[in-house]
Amino acid sequence: MTTSLTEVYDYVTSVGSARSEFYAGIVDAACQDYGKKQGMHEIDKNKVLDAIGAATIKQLNHSNVETLAQFLFLMKLFRLNNDSARLRRYLEGHNERLKAKLARLETQNTRYTASGKPASSLRKGLLHPEQINKMVDEADDMGLRYDQTSLGCLLAEVMSPATTRNLLILLSEFGFLRRIGNNTKVIRSLGVLERLYGDRVGKLMGEDVNSGLGEISQ
């Protein structure tokens, strides 16, 4: 049986619309949060969008937001937020993956990945054993919280620590994350990003992924 033109086209449009709905959800959630903080009883979206400003809305529509949402969704999907053994496996796997990548670059005698990321950036993404222990202990104790540096390491393959920091500031300004602390910034997701990303995945699969997130067969 061959795939029909309509099926392929439908798939392409569903990918596009799932993505578009994801970003619309992000901007909508940001507007709601902004309106609430301004004490608005009813949110006038146009007014709020004007207040937030075009530059910030563009930032909220940036692909980095999607990357972080995807990462947080996967963390939740794999129950790493409160399963310390699995979390340790993942974090150690992260280091192994980066080390393998670095070793490959060394063998090939090149300082850059295929997509142009310098080896030094990858090296900065390696987690120290203390960082791993701290995250695992916290996951054991009260559920996973990320400190900004560790999250920067985990996302090092995709964005620089400075970009991660700016992204976290942006998202915490609009109620997607809690970013607290003076020296070490502790990040906790408030669940909106995971839900919106789950909606997106669910749309592609034709299933409600979010409601069954805890019961997905392992």
Added chain:
Amino acid sequence: MRLILAAIFAGLASAAVAEPDVEQVAAAFANEFRAGNLFVSEAECRARLSQRHATFAQVGGDKLAPTAFVLEANRLICEALMHQEAIPLHRAEAARLTAEAQRLDQIWRRDRAADPVGVVDFPGRDASQQQLRSDARWQLETAYAKGFIIADLQAEADRLLRLAIEDFGRFGPQSKRTMLMAADADGEKSLQEGFRDLLPRAS
């Protein structure tokens, strides 16, 4: 779960990297801004603050974090200037009080020399002078303490100005260009692959 992962892997490639180093720009901005305000009077500083506030408000920028940081830093610099301008006043007052105490001492010594029997010394004879000297010490200590307050206010203003420019940095054209250019699909794929090891092994 494999289906969900497949759906994610099939998702669009994206993501980005990098940020221009805004540290230097931030430091230069903070220094310039602070130095520019340190050579004016408190009144002029407050006038600049209200003008700056009005300018930001006109474009709806007074509530944005970076501009709010600038306004607050400006306000702190005005406070520092207020304390700065008060220091010579405290010192002048201390000098006046000390001089007054000396004048009273001299009067007493002169009167005592003129009439050693009639003008007697007694406990509390120089209570006024002691009070004046104690007040003078307080004035000098206040002036000294204000030096620390000024340094703290300036340091906090500096920190806020650096924060402001770092926030502006993420709106800067260089920042946007770098972020948009640096799509790293390879990195994102690798990030996703990190979870594959956690999938249940096929029996």
